[in-house]
């Protein structure tokens with residue numbers, strides 16, 4: 329080895345070290361995704377043990393994105409990431425996730441019942457349950473749900489901040505190497521977290537004595553392990569930065585807040601951000617209604633419907649890393665986004681029109697499998713494409729702005745779909761008798777707009793040569 333080669337060798341050139349860094353980043357994200365959905369399978373128990381009606385549960389669930397969207401927390405998170413770096417922001421986001429989750433646990437624990445905190449929360453933010461009340465609180469909401477919403481609000485800031493930090497960290501360690509594969513593996517691990525929670529949370533809760541707070545306690549402990557993973561990552565990151573030293577081009581040209589204008593004035597950035605919000609608004613909000621939609625169409629129990637839905641995160645987890653690997657070696661990022669949008673349209677259209685007509689379990693499985701493939705194609709291509717479009721100094725902020733725009737959709741669409749279900753089912757009061765054709769057509773139309781943006785992105789790439797269709801690894 330020549331002297332120059334020796335100087336250029338850093339920790340990220342070691343396969344073991346960079347994949348080790350990924351394991352630390354991905355495990356913190358895995359625990360974050362577990363907490364995100366820990367209460368989703370326990371709605372019935374929350375109603376029985378803590379008197380949370382559907383409105384209280386809905387407000388609690390919506391609180392996750394509240395500070396990110398309305399207090400612009402995600403924009404600040406991006407600035408913090410670009411100014412302070414991955415190490416600092418990882419530890420900060422891990423701590424915020426943990427503290428928010430701990431408050432959420434306290435709120436659903438027995439210790440909260442009869443406490444002075446409960447008395448205080450009973451009188452807190454008693455706003456009317458009207459269309460203009462966009463806060464997570466309303467008059468008549470149980471104190472435990474209000475307190476949980478406060479905790480979940482902060483957890484939401486932490487987990488989204490962690491999401492952009494992990495993406496930025498992966499670019500730092502894997503740029504020019506197996507970057508899309510690494511992002512694919514990270515997302516696959518997160519999807520396994522969702523699958524684990526769907527089955528694991530009710531099991532933990534049902535251990536005698538039945539307790540809604542037990543699964544939350546376990547998830548909070550896992551977040552503590554996630555924080556420790558981020559702290560361990562910080563040591564690796566520090567070592568890498570020391571090695572990069574003078575060679576780090578970002579040091580010569582540090583991030584300035586005024587540089588954000590460059591992001592907002594970039595056409596290609598807007599194409600990606602809008603595609604992201606449209607696509608994800610037809611995925612995560614759909615997830616919230618999917619079980620009920622399957623129950624209504626197939627006359628299934630929630631458990632039977634859950635087993636069909638289970639294929640979705642698990643299938644996506646299995647395929648995403650392979651597609652990431654494909655993107656690294658062969659490219660075709662823009663084409664993958666287009667194909668992913670097409671599959672989503674086919675799936676949502678089949679749920680809108682074919683499933684109610686046939687009431688066939690096979691159609692339901694085929695639709696879910698198609699959606700799983702779509703949910704592998706789009707994330708596997710979308711997130712690793714961002715570094716090709718944005719200056720690396722601005723990458724944290726670019727991810728943050730994309731997440732912020734996406735969070736607006738994730739906040740609005742569950743409510744929009746809720747209203748569409750009500751208006752398209754006049755007089756229906758039994759939650760197992762809803763007709764889901766119109767709501768599913770709304771989801772399909774989001775896919776159509778995402779598809780149009782996919783074509784525009786491909787054309788823009790061809791014109792300006794961003795390299796979206798090119799492999800990440802140059803032979």
Ligand SMILES: NCCCC[C@H](NC(=O)[C@@H](N)CCCCN)C(=O)O
Nearest residue numbers: 364491492494495515612707711731
């Ligand atoms: N390193 C993470 C890449 C993004 C993965 C992406 N997650 C998101 O877009 C989150 N903002 C979603 C939050 C969900 C809220 N319930 C994904 O595909 O999961």
